[in-house]
Amino acid sequence: MCRLAAITSKDYISPMEPIFALETMKEGHDGSGLGLTLKDLGGEFLKLKKYPVLSGICSKDGKKTLDDFMKRQGFTLKHEWRPKIRPVRGIVAKDHYFARAYDYPASFRNKPMAEKEDLLMNARLSLRKLGESDQSIFAFSFYPDVITLKEVGDPLETAEFFGLDKDTLSARIVLAQGRQNTNYAIYLYACHPFFIQGYCSMTNGENTAFVPIREFLSGRGCPGYMGYNSDSEVFTHILHYSVRQLGFPLHYYKDVITPLKAAEIDKRPDGDAIRMIKQSLRPLCIDGPNMVIGFTPDGTCFMVQDSKKLRPGVVGGVKGRYALMAEECGVDRAVSKRDRSKDIFPMKYDMVIISPQAQEVKVWNQLHG
Template identity: 50%
Template sequence: MCRLFALTSRDPVSPMLAIDALNVMKEGHDGSGVGLYLSGLGGPWEEFKDYPILSGIFTEPGLARVFEYMADKGFRSIYSAMFKPEVEPPVGTPVRGTYASIAYKIPKEWDDLPKAVVDQRLVQMRLDLRKEGEESGQIMVFSFWPDTIMIKEVGDPLAIGEYLQLGREELYARHILAQGRQNTNYAINLYACHPFFIEGVGTMTNGENTAFIPIKEYLQSRGVTGYEGYQSDSEVFTHIAHYTTKKLGLDISAYKHIITPMNDDEMADHQDREMLLNLKRSCRKLIIDGPNCIIGCLEDGSMFMAQDRKKLRPGVVGGNPEIGMYAFSSEICGLNAAIPDRDRSKDFQPMHLDTAIVGPDCREVLQCSQKDPLALQR
């Protein structure tokens, strides 16, 4: 089993707050790895919020190849945060190269393209670099998107946090997803390390997805750039969230209608029964089998938590609107470590019909039920 911790704040905070919370929950994960998703970036990144950021790990030849590839595409780097450790890595962590996040100016000839076309091209460029890196062993790319940095590594989360100096101000962010555990259902591969990301949508999962194969096959049949390369059975949860919000045009509160639709009795008196029945039929191959707890973040900075019907993976949400900070945690002790000063009576543990959502204003936990009216995107 692994542990999840997510933090959303009105002001940028250090990723080490999330790493420390994972460390408090250490008995619940095996310390084999850590993955970070950072958005709502602070510090020097504030100036470059609209520019796509390429984040990953590169050898020196790999970095040279990336610069060549990007130049050929007409992209010009305008800011970068490079980190190459000068000390020995923790036990079990490979020596890699440079951990880099590079912001790029999009070529002028893209200015008149529709946003959907630009988004698709950015995803394709990430896939191209990933494929080249998998062949050469010189490049690993985790994201290429505005206002987004992803960091992944094998090893104990706290040890990796210290090794990579994750408390650097250039990594401060308003929205942080952190998972403590490498992928241990399959071979160790950083592309299998949570969180996963596509077009502004990031999620991570505690659990297992025994319905992985039919879900994967359905997603791959949709003709969406980026629904590929699955190294973990949990990556499909990210793509279903993307499909729900970006392709079906539904609010994230409707996510559970796709992954865990209500049964006929629960749906009998719902005001949107016909629509829900149609969704259930047309998206039946996206129904998940658990147990799973899913935490995610959307492009606007909204953060959410949902459970499957088995409700066998823990999850709790709580925070303090006065300081503008909320956390989503696998265990109460992680939440206590990050936000001790809060009204604990308002902590919320989603049940099988619930989705917990905190907006980017960090004012409250919105408790949504599948019994509520179906919502289009806010």
């Protein structure tokens, strides 16, 4: 089972912080990979917030393909961050790891954000297609104020490999996943967190309803609903579909993935709507065992469980800094000075929602709506 560590904070934090928390949960992951997503960037990206950042990996040949593609699309490079790679035993370094901020093509600069988001997603998908067969290009995210890093290896050693301990890279939200490779061969596109148009999530557990969910999402006409090298990628896409595409408030994500029973729906003030959701989105019901941690474009973070709550998850912290972890020891490492009695262990009806910059924590209960 993968171990998950996320921190949301009003201050900019180093990505090392959730990685140290992951280290405390080491018994629970086998070090087969590290995935990191940073949102609301600080450091050298602080003044580049409006520019989309392309995160990925490429070979020498891939770099040329990538540059040519971006040029053809009309993107202009504003800034590039590259990790200062330190050789670590067991991790085979690829040619280029990068996070590049681009300016939009001139024709898109004044377009609405939704159109820009589609442009960015399509560009990322095109790059993925260009480099997937020979693994010359990996494109993980392409979105303003977001960076994604992924590599195969032990999380702490991978962080060392990327030189994150000495880097100025920082962000207000960091999602980190220590991968426990169970079902699929180690492949970077199978590594959490997954990202699409500002929505990001990572999951532990195994998604037993993966195939029907994948088939349902694939038929929704969104080109970004592809890949699915991991059964957990669908959680991100369900989030994106429910909130962005269908326009549901965030907490309905819970109603989509773990619908209530008929008698429980009758008691909800919005019963008519969720009854309809339960029917129309029936294939998106997850059957667990899963715990999902994610964020939305406005910087809201959340944790949610499957309806049988077969996976652990805990949220704890203080105003301005909250940790969302797979295990209590991770919260202890991330926010040691807090009132532990106020830690939240979301149960099967709960969704923990933390407002941007960790100002407020709400536990939304599905039974009461």
